[in-house]
Amino acid sequence: MKSLFYSRFFILLPWVLIVIIMIDVDTKRSSVRDTAHFYLSRLGSAPRRARTAPAGRNRTAPPVVYAVTPTYSRAVQKAELTRLANTFRQVPHFHWIVVEDAGGRTELVSRFLARCGLAHTHLHVLTPRRFKRTGMPRATEQRNAALGWIRQHRSPRDRGVVFFADDDNTYSLELFEEMRSTQRVAVWPVGLVGGRRYERPLVEKGKVVGWYTGWRADRPFAIDMAGFAVNLQVILSNPRAVFKRRGAKPGMQESDFLKQITKVEDLEPKAHNCTRVLVWHTRTEKVNLGNEPKRHQDSVHIEV
Ligand code: UDP
Numbered sequence: 629m630k631s632l633f634y635s636r637f638f639i640l641l642p643w644v645l646i647v648i649i650m651i652d653v654d655t656k657r658s659s660v661r662d663t664a665h666f667y668l669s670r671l672g673s674a675p676r677r678a679r680t681a682p683a684g685r686n687r688t689a690p691p692v693v694y695a696v697t698p699t700y701s702r703a704v705q706k707a708e709l710t711r712l713a714n715t716f717r718q719v720p721h722f723h724w725i726v727v728e729d730a731g732g733r734t735e736l737v738s739r740f741l742a743r744c745g746l747a748h749t750h751l752h753v754l755t756p757r758r759f760k761r762t763g764m765p766r767a768t769e770q771r772n773a774a775l776g777w778i779r780q781h782r783s784p785r786d787r788g789v790v791f792f793a794d795d796d797n798t799y800s801l802e803l804f805e806e807m808r809s810t811q812r813v814a815v816w817p818v819g820l821v822g823g824r825r826y827e828r829p830l831v832e833k834g835k836v837v838g839w840y841t842g843w844r845a846d847r848p849f850a851i852d853m854a855g856f857a858v859n860l861q862v863i864l865s866n867p868r869a870v871f872k873r874r875g876a877k878p879g880m881q882e883s884d885f886l887k888q889i890t891k892v893e894d895l896e897p898k899a900h901n902c903t904r905v906l907v908w909h910t911r912t913e914k915v916n917l918g919n920e921p922k923r924h925q926d927s928v929h930i931e932v
């Protein structure tokens with residue numbers, strides 16, 4: 629009897645092992661397939677996932693991060709947007725508001741956004757020529773267009789955080805998790821800005837008490853655009869707060885805007901009491917197209 633049991637057991641054992649191995653291999657394969665499907669679907673070769681992020685109405689879902697990116701046509705534009713999208717795609721509950729400095733939505737940006745796999749809104753407004761001079765603040769109209777869209781399309785029921793994400797900066801993923809808990813206005817250090825390695829709000833006992841900055845520390849809020857985020861409800865409850873052209877001096881955009889919605893003592897310091905750099909004010913070198921031949925152009929048109 630015992631020997632019969634053992635012989636059956638040893639005959640069955642290899643088969644059981646084979647079945648277990650096959651099940652294991654198959655789950656691994658399907659998880660690889662899922663990952664591939666995830667990315668391919670974002671590239672448009674498979675059915676698309678819903679594009680619009682939950683508007684943050686669900687009380688249990690985390691607040692949506694709305695990143696406002698002004699952008700303008702130039703040789704490196706698509707490269708910049710690609711870098712940004714590769715970062716933003718990894719941020720959950722995210723909505724990208726891209727505002728072109730252009731008379732209309734360009735083909736390049738429209739095509740790019742359609743394939744970027746991110747919940748997004750595509751706006752445009754052209755900066756008047758008289759404001760396109762060195763020393764003049766940039767992207768004022770574009771950021772205001774985004775604020776206008778938010779005020780029109782979001783309500784007191786929505787939970788979110790608004791952040792101004794220029795197209796050439798570098799963003800760590802941690803930054804988005806830090807800003808997500810912004811109750812009113814949150815601040816943190818910015819790397820490679822103001823002629824220094826970094827600038828940062830000075831914090832004492834959990835409160836902002838001053839600014840470590842490269843220049844004009846006397847500004848009420850001596851902070852770069854990449855150094856703060858605003859709760860969506862603060863944007864909605866201050867409907868007249870905008871970025872100003874009139875009377876605005878270069879480098880005062882941030883301070884002039886923040887003055888309208890908060891006080892220094894109410895700022896919420898993030899990134900370990902403003903001791904960690906999670907965003908860098910990088911700038912892309914002007915590209916050299918000196919060898920672009922005037923005559924011998926390629927026979928096909930290729931978007932760059
Ligand atoms: N920008 C724009 N129109 C312009 C110049 C700049 O929309 O004529 C955008 C640009 O794409 C970026 C932001 O405004 O997202 C800030 O511009 P830039 O990075 O040149 O400014 P800086 O780094 O000198 O602050």
Ligand code: MN
Nearest residue numbers: 794796910911
């Ligand atoms: Mn920049």
